[in-house]
Amino acid sequence: MSPISRRKLITSGLAATAGVAGLTAAARVAQHYGLIPPDHGGLYGPGQTLTYAAQRLLTAHSLAREFPRGMISKVPFANETPPPTDLFKRHQASGFSDWRLSVDGMVARPASLSLPDLKSLPFRSQITEVACEEGWSYIAEWIGTPLIQVLNAVGALPQARYVVYFSTDSNWWESIDMADALHPQTFLTWGMNDGDLPVSFGGPLRMRVPRQLGYKSLKYVTRLTVADSLKHFGKGLGSAEPENGYAWYAGI
Amino acid sequence: MCYPPRVSAAGSLPDPETPRHTAVVRVTHWITVIAFFALLVSGVEIVISHPRFYWGETGSVRTRPLFTLPIPSSRDTVPTGYGYVMPDQNGWSRSLHFQTAWVAVLTALVYAISSLWTGHFLKDLFPAPEDRTWRAFWEVIAKYLHRAPPKEAEAHSYNVVQRIAYLSVIFLLFPLVIWTGLALSPGFDSAVPAAVNALGGRQSARTLHFFGSGALLLFLVFHVIMVVLAGFRSRMRAMITGRTIVPRERTLDRIGERP
Numbered sequence: 001m002s003p004i005s006r007r008k009l010i011t012s013g014l015a016a017t018a019g020v021a022g023l024t025a026a027a028r029v030a031q032h033y034g035l036i037p038p039d040h041g042g043l044y045g046p047g048q049t050l051t052y053a054a055q056r057l058l059t060a061h062s063l064a065r066e067f068p069r070g071m072i073s074k075v076p077f078a079n080e081t082p083p084p085t086d087l088f089k090r091h092q093a094s095g096f097s098d099w100r101l102s103v104d105g106m107v108a109r110p111a112s113l114s115l116p117d118l119k120s121l122p123f124r125s126q127i128t129e130v131a132c133e134e135g136w137s138y139i140a141e142w143i144g145t146p147l148i149q150v151l152n153a154v155g156a157l158p159q160a161r162y163v164v165y166f167s168t169d170s171n172w173w174e175s176i177d178m179a180d181a182l183h184p185q186t187f188l189t190w191g192m193n194d195g196d197l198p199v200s201f202g203g204p205l206r207m208r209v210p211r212q213l214g215y216k217s218l219k220y221v222t223r224l225t226v227a228d229s230l231k232h233f234g235k236g237l238g239s240a241e242p243e244n245g246y247a248w249y250a251g252i
Numbered sequence: 253m254c255y256p257p258r259v260s261a262a263g264s265l266p267d268p269e270t271p272r273h274t275a276v277v278r279v280t281h282w283i284t285v286i287a288f289f290a291l292l293v294s295g296v297e298i299v300i301s302h303p304r305f306y307w308g309e310t311g312s313v314r315t316r317p318l319f320t321l322p323i324p325s326s327r328d329t330v331p332t333g334y335g336y337v338m339p340d341q342n343g344w345s346r347s348l349h350f351q352t353a354w355v356a357v358l359t360a361l362v363y364a365i366s367s368l369w370t371g372h373f374l375k376d377l378f379p380a381p382e383d384r385t386w387r388a389f390w391e392v393i394a395k396y397l398h399r400a401p402p403k404e405a406e407a408h409s410y411n412v413v414q415r416i417a418y419l420s421v422i423f424l425l426f427p428l429v430i431w432t433g434l435a436l437s438p439g440f441d442s443a444v445p446a447a448v449n450a451l452g453g454r455q456s457a458r459t460l461h462f463f464g465s466g467a468l469l470l471f472l473v474f475h476v477i478m479v480v481l482a483g484f485r486s487r488m489r490a491m492i493t494g495r496t497i498v499p500r501e502r503t504l505d506r507i508g509e510r511p
Contacts (some may be wrong), residue, residue: 044344047351055439062442065449067309077312079329129310129454131438133346134327135302136312137454211442245343251439252350 034161034177038230038238039248052249056179059251064185064210067127072193073138076130078200083169083220096204101150101188105164105225108155115190115204121149126185128210130217133250140201142208143191148182151226159228162238165207166223174218174239175230175248176209185210188221213250215241271494272408274370278491280363287356288472290348295465297345300338301326305462309453318459357430364422376410377419383412402482407496414478417471425468432461 030036035053039045091099096115104110123145131137147163164175180186187208190197197203202219209216230238238248273281303321304313311317313330324334326342367373382388392413410418434440435448435457451457479487490496 044347044351047347047354050354051350055437055443058443059439062439064438064442065445071309073310073312073315075312075314077314077329129438131436131454132302133342135298135458136304136306137310138312138314139310211439213438241343245347247347247350251442252346252437 034179037247037249038175038236039242044245048247048249051247051252055249055251056177059211060179062211064126064128067129067139069127069141071139072127072141076138076140076201077136078198079132079214080219081200083167085168088168088220091204092199099204099222101205101222101224103150103154103224103226105227106157106160107151107226108157109153111154113150118145118150118188118190118205121145121153123149124184124187125191126187126208126210128185128208130210130214132214133246141193142187142189142210143194143197144187144189144206144208146184147186147188147207148184150188150224151181154226156226160226162227162230164225164227164230164233164239165218165221166225167218168220168222172218172240173234174207174216174241175227175233176212176216180209180211183209183211211251213252215246216250272490272496273494274366274372275494276363276366276370277372278494280359280366281491283359284356284363287352287359288468290352291356292465292469294345294349294352297326297341298349299462300324301340301342302330303332304330305459306455307452307459308455311455353430353433360426360430377415377422379412379415383415388412389416399481406482407486407490417474421468421471425464425471429461429464429468432457432464436461 027036030049030053033056035049035056037048037052040049099115101113101118102111103113123143125141125143127139127141129137129139151160151163160178160181162175162177163181164173166173176186185208189202189206189208190204192198192201192203197206202217202221205221207216207218207221225233227233230236234240235243237243241250242248271278299321300323303323303325304311304317305319305321306315307318320332323332324336324338325332326338326340328337379388389412392411396413431447432451434444435451436454441448441454448454448457451460486496
């Protein structure tokens with residue numbers, strides 16, 4: 001082995017110092033600009049953080065691909081069946097006339113909205129693809145109230161950093177950051193392909209987050225909470241999925 | 253000069269003090285090996301959750317597949333013909349897959365930048381002008397088929413078949429799996445829609461990702477077979493320590509030649 005030259009030693013020393021300093025600075029900057037996901041700890045934390053930070057920088061102004069009407073899937077796949085609880089069945093029997101979406105947390109005017117209340121806000125439609133993390137996908141037209149309309153109506157406070165949303169099943173909840181919550185394609189969806197949103201596809205109310213995989217598009221949404229931190233929800237990992245090893249940020 | 257240059261048909265033998273593989277090549281090689289196995293295992297687990305492949309933008313159990321792998325699935329919604337559902341390992345598999353993808357891509361970046369810097373691609377991998385013929389290519393294949401023992405020079409330099417194989421892996425297969433993998437990210441696609449559209453849609457990207465990974469696995473199998481045939485110990489030693497084993501007499505010879 002040839003002895004390590006002085007130049008080599010100095011260069012490697014400088015490189016190592018620069019690397020450590022760079023990483024520390026990067027972590028500070030990332031924290032400041034909200035590039036650290038709630039599931040940044042643990043074995044796969046570095047990967048989740050790199051993906052989230054990289055995609056947040058890359059997708060600051062991006063829109064999910066929208067498709068021509070002719071590409072709407074003729075036989076979309078519904079995957080999960082509706083929760084067979086008695087309460088849900090009673091709602092279903094009454095045509096969801098008593099379905100409420102409660103909005104609380106860091107908002108000026110907490111509210112409990114009926115489906116007609118939601119539909120009275122400006123609504124939009126989008127033809128986007130649902131991509132399940134398992135590998136399958138389909139395209140549908142989704143009609144709904146952009147989440148930003150609801151957040152404006154209840155007066156989300158400036159400290160808000162996340163929107164946490166809950167399904168009828170208490171074990172099934174999700175959250176997104178404000179970049180996605182205020183995104184024009186994030187809908188509280190109540191219509192699909194020119195009709196009501198079928199129960200098998202999440203009716204009466206489903207969150208649609210088309211820039212992320214299907215599991216962020218939670219079905220049967222009953223409650224929204226605006227929060228400045230995710231620490232006190234579940235295990236503090238941001239949603240139910242990271243507790244099973246999945247990424248909180250599912251733009252991957 | 254300490255000793256007269258030896259000229260052989262395949263070019264001069266390098267100074268035995270010069271490593272067969274540079275430190276960057278050795279380190280990035282072994283990181284890539286570990287990353288490849290992690291990506292392979294986690295990738296197989298992900299495929300198990302939906303062992304059906306499609307072409308175009310969309311596809312699900314409600315549409316006709318391009319082909320189906322004859323394996324059971326970890327989801328009861330997938331009709332596989334098997335009477336049971338495999339345990340669901342998708343959570344950690346996905347997290348491992350994406351974290352390892354970062355490691356692999358960053359390692360590839362270090363390798364590529366360093367190789368451009370040192371001229372590794374031009375010097376060691378692009379075939380020499382006289383080897384850029386089908387004849388030169390087939391001569392090496394014929395030698396392999398006749399199991400001709402490798403010449404000493406071949407322990408120090410790649411032949412044209414090796415060069416073509418490595419170049420294909422570095423410049424075709426790895427870019428293909430990285431591109432098709434990125435095209436499966438809805439976030440990335442929202443920023444760069446052409447990444448997925450150019451491949452013919454999301455399901456085409458997934459199918460190409462599968463074939464690209466299969467081609468890499470095939471390369472790995474042949475690579476390991478060739479390493480074993482060429483001399484497992486010496487080749488492993490060269491990729492770990494950078495040194496080739498110099499035959500004993502010649503080492504003594506050279507010591508005798510030293511002034």
